[in-house]
Amino acid sequence: MMLTNQNPLLRELAARGEEMSFDLGGLLFNAAVDAQALAIVKCRDTAHLSSVIRVASEHGTPMAVLGGGHDLSGRGFVKDNLILDLRALSSVTTDSDSMTVTIGGGTLSGDLIENLPPHLVSPLGTVSTVGVTGLALCGGYGRLTSSLGLTSDTLERAEVVLADGTIAIASEEDDHDLLWAIRGGGSGFGVVTSCRLKLHHMPEVLISMHIYPMEHAHRILLLCQDLIDLHPTDLNLFMGFMTGPNGQPVLFVSPTWTGDRNIGEALVGDLQADKSALTVQNGWMPYKMTFDKEAEKAWPKGRNYSLPTQTVQRLDRETVEILIQAALNFTSPFSALVIHDFHGVATRIAPTATAFPLRSAHFVIEIISAWDGVANGQISDHLAWANAVSASLGTVSLPGGYPNLLSPHEGERARQFFGGSAERLKAIKSRVDPDDLFRSATGRIPT
Structure with a gap:
């Protein structure tokens, strides 16, 4: 509570009655990471997340997302970051007619595969406890990559809370550039609270x-x-x-x-x-x-x-x-x-x-x-x-x-990987997160 009293943002969040935690034990997959954070806020839904981000943005506080906790570098867990806990945003809604599935931003791979009809598949990674959204934002290699493509290649639409708390729709019809960026370009463009993935018929x-x-x-x-x-x-x-x-x-x-x-x-x-x-x-x-x-x-x-x-x-x-x-x-x-x-x-x-x-x-x-x-x-x-x-x-x-x-220290390798995509990614990042509040993202390109 002393930390809450000393930090203006935490005082405001406490006054709003936000559910915050300062216990970082067991959240990350890798025990070698020295996990730190300003605080962890449990997010209930998109509207609630949007309001928390808006307050954090007004204070100029950097933010990071907790989904499956499988980032081996734990790059979001640094002392100045407000951690947005999306684990409650787990849902799976299948539309067999359109061959798509809509998932919440905190959905794990195991949750998705267990809730799909047995004849429909979504190409994922190889570990059931990995968050689907985090996997997709940077690609997503798995056992069906050669047959169906990366996880990111199936991403058709996403609801994204931007750094100022506004909600954007990334799709071909609404914000094509943002959709392009989150299909493999990293997690620094906002918080994906839900997304729609294309499904494939593959019974066995x-x-x-x-x-x-x-x-x-x-x-x-x-x-x-x-x-x-x-x-x-x-x-x-x-x-x-x-x-x-x-x-x-x-x-x-x-x-x-x-x-x-x-x-x-x-x-x-x-x-x-x-x-x-x-x-x-x-x-x-x-x-x-x-x-x-x-x-x-x-x-x-x-x-x-x-x-x-x-x-x-x-x-x-x-x-x-x-x-x-x-x-x-x-x-x-x-x-x-x-x-x-x-x-x-x-x-x-x-x-x-x-x-x-x-x-x-x-x-x-x-x-x-x-x-x-x-x-x-x-x-x-x-x-x-x-x-x-x-x-x-x-x-x-x-x-x-x-x-x-890639680790947070391998920014130059990220730049080399993205190659000709790097400048377009940086332009989109400047539009949706001009103050670089999501600065601990995967796929970060050095400025």
Whole structure:
């Protein structure tokens, strides 16, 4: 309460009877983040959020949004920020006739997939506790990217509370520029309280999971590149390295097939028939079954994480060798390398059609260093491993990086990523947030 008495904004919010909290414990996924904030305000609906933003704007107070809390950098949780808690704005309304779904700004991926009809899908990420809106604002790679595009590519309309508290509609008919910006351009343009996403008819997908020992990793990853070259649209590959049950690193390869049943089953059969493979999953199933909450426990909320990323054009011999050496040198049994593919349908969208300009085929590689306290080695060792792997991959990587996963200190990489989109994004930002009150946003381009 002392903080409330000392800060004019907090005094005003308290006088209005706002529900505020100063307890930041457990809000963020990454325990390595030193979470701070001016206060957290629980927002009930769009009108309430608008009024809170208006007051904060009048005081010139910077703001950030809490949705799923999965920003690994926790960039919004700094001492001067008023945190707008959107978790109560969770809703899912499906319109099967128009093949769309409208969701609240605090809706998690798991909430969405559980409430969709079984034959309709929305391409999402790979973790059920990630907020859909935050995922979409910077892109959204997942198991259906090659077949259906990024999450941001499905965004048709959004209700956005701007920095002065006014409400804008981002759509082709109302504010085309704002819609363009929030389709992959980051979260710094306002607070999305609801959005409409395009749905696709897809009753089943073919999913399998194969584990390979390290001595076969080089051959299998080159094979995976060949398979994607042959099937860039129907085949999505989620793969990488993790520590196996015996404490040694292993390669995992998990195809998602959306095309002809016979071709898909033959492809999976070939992966399964490899003498080195251990197959732990294989079959046709609804897309929502790709979200495995038990598997997600391998990287739980509350653990310490460092997650640099790099983007490579292909899984060639040099890249594969860097990945194998990185896995052999894991400093923690919780660390991993995760590879997301981007091919097919996602590459057919023009680079200028949305703010997400990288439309050539590529892979995003997450370098996940994870540890519990210091029991698994010194923290500096884990950070040094992640940074060294990132530097090695940087020698074969494309410029820039995936904005959703760039740290607040990688603004220049964000600028490189957006390239020709950067100036248009900065112009739209100046229009909707001239005082830069949403300055802790993902995808931030240095001024």
